[in-house]
Amino acid sequence: MDQLDDGKLEKMLRAAFEASTRIYQERGFQRRIGFGRRPALVSVDLANAWTRPGNPFTCDQQVMDAEIIPGMQKLLAACRANGHPVIHVTTAYEITDRDAPFTDMGLWHCKIPIEVVSMADTELWAIDSRIAPVDGEHTLLKKRASAFHGTPLAGILRAAGVDTILVTGVTATACVRTTICDGLAEGFRTIAVRDCIGDRVPGAVAWNLYDIDAKFADVHSADECAAYLETVDGARAAAE
Template sequence: MSDVDNKELDRMLNEAFAAASEIYKQRGFQRRVGFGKRPALVSVDLANAWTRPGNPFTCDQEKMDNEIIPGMQKLLEACRANGHPVIHVTTAYEITDRNAPFTDMGLWHNKIPVDVVDLANKDLWAIDSRIAPVEGEYTLLKKRASSFHGTELAGILRANGVDTILVTGVTACACVRQTICDGIADGFRTIAVKEAIGDRVPGAVAWNLFDIDAKFGDVHTVDECVAYLNSIKGETRAAAE
């Protein structure tokens, strides 16, 4: 889409959000879940297949390079300086033959090209080198949209006393949204980090963040989240217990 088309789309979305906000407010939505005392950063699918050009999963490169990656770097710096847990989430499949009698893809390959994220090609599912994990951070491999579905994520967070998750990554309409929905359902305070969430489709980020903020979590800017991370020191496991 051209810049003119994007501006018109933004204008239309803002009009729709303004009208929807009135409905939500009248009916008791848009409440705040708030920040807790023990945060963790959950970064969803910021791996090369999504962050770099040339893959069917590639997301908006301008936003990725100019907003998401720089935003993640600020968040990671704050987490690392203050002892907050970081979980890098990625997605890959061991059996990528769509006609195989047994597969770890479930039926999702009937909808999207999950077969192009091959576990054997580590470069595809490796976390982008600009935000690469450091010692003490965890890389979680998932098979479904949600970072919680069928994974150890909730258990790891609870074992480390986490009550708040700051969620970043791609895509807003699928893996990020599903992670946030499951996060609040599992009892975590869910925070969507505005500038650090992307998608492939114009308008998808704005719409999903608006709807998430109304029903499933709070949307905060990178700067607001960094200030929060810097305001609270990470606890040792023993202290958290």
């Protein structure tokens, strides 16, 4: 979209948010869940198929390079310096033949081109090298939108004493949103990191984060989340 269209879209979204806020607040929405005592960073699908150009799943490259990756680097530094758990989540499939009688794609390929993310091409589903996992961090492979659906994520977090998840990644409309919704359903305090969440479609991030903030998570900036990670004594809380 050109600058004029971007301006029109922003104006329309602002008007929609103002009208929706009145309705939400009158009806008791937009409450705060707050940060807990033992956080973990859950990074959703910041793998090369989403973060680099040339794939059907590629997200907005300007936002990815200027905001999401630098924001993630800041969060990772805070987690690593203070001993907070980090889980990198990615997506790939073993059987990508859409005509196969049995496939780990389920029926999702009937809606979106998940067959392009083949486990045979490890570079596609590898976490972006700019935010690559280090020793002590976990990489989790999922098959569906939510990082919780059909995975051991909830158990991994509970075993570490985690009560708060900071969710980043792509996309705001799908895998990030469903992960946040399921995270709250699993009993975790959910925090969406505003400038570390992306999408392919203009306006999708702003609208989804606005709506998520009203119903499923608190939305905070990467700076606010990094400050929390630097000050909360998660290691002591986990030991108690």
